[in-house]
Amino acid sequence: MKTTPQQLLLAWYHTHGRHDLPWRTTNDPYRIYLSEIMLQQTQVKTVLERFYFPFLEKFSTFNEVACAEVDDVLKMWEGLGYYTRARNLHAAARACQGILPATAQELMTLPGIGRSTAHAIAAFAYREALPILDANVKRILHRYYALGERDEKQLWGYAYDLFDKQHPFEYNQAMMDLGSLVCVGKQPKCDECPFGKHCKGRAEPLRYPMAKVTKPKPIRVRDIILFEREGKFALAQRKERFLSGLWGFAQYEKGSWGYHSHYLGHITQHYSHFTLEADCYHETHNDPQEEFEWFSLEEIGRLSLSRADHKVLQWIHPKEKD
């Protein structure tokens, strides 16, 4: 009997896989689901060391998420980014009344759960025989089948081709570990790869997939005004899609705030699709427009703020050393 690529992969996984990750040692669908959402576009280290356990401490069941206010869910997401994930998690909990569906087909109808995440939850929590297609699997498939072009639909076909439907949990976990530990982007360790000669792209792994054309990020130049009145500061909760639900200080187009407020300093914040360059000012004589509310420093601590607004906070923390 010839050894199949799938057998080689599983053998490698048993020896080299990250078996101690907390979402791999639980059967709780909610804990598996939460990990999948937090890990979208986010490194394992970040989720593991800063966000996964505190969130579960606050919301130990999916039903507790459903019963909570969305602002409290956002607070636990503060600093993690892509905040729509938190809002969708809350909306999903409400939509299914705190009881997670048990099939990929139903999971996919919930907000924030796409095809790959639905397959991941179904495979990991319920052993449903479905392949995932995340960035790790994509990179492996591109190389394994020597595919230069990025074609999502085609990749799903290959994902099913290589899939081991007898071992959905271990196969999917193994592929993610292989992608993050061996078949990495810059310097793949082909010598350590269990697929060995099965991989069509092994001779020139960096050709698969083809590099993207990266467009330069636009820069937005703004003024941020810290309005202070009797020890309280003005913040507004964002209604727009960007950083939706988070609180922030007043932000204006450069120069459009007409007063000569006291200059505090400059911040730079890199977002996914633009860079913010902002000068910060302290304003104690004039008030901002309508939608702002006033909070003490202690009260601000209970709000969810973006990274940029946290940077602004540094200027008003009384006698804090750097």
Added chain:
DNA sequence: GAGGCGTGGAG
């Protein structure tokens, strides 16, 4: 279907 959507790790 291409772009919006955060943050920080890693080289």
Added chain:
DNA sequence: TCTCCAAGCCT
């Protein structure tokens, strides 16, 4: 410091 990009989804 700069660039890339990490367990994607939604519009």
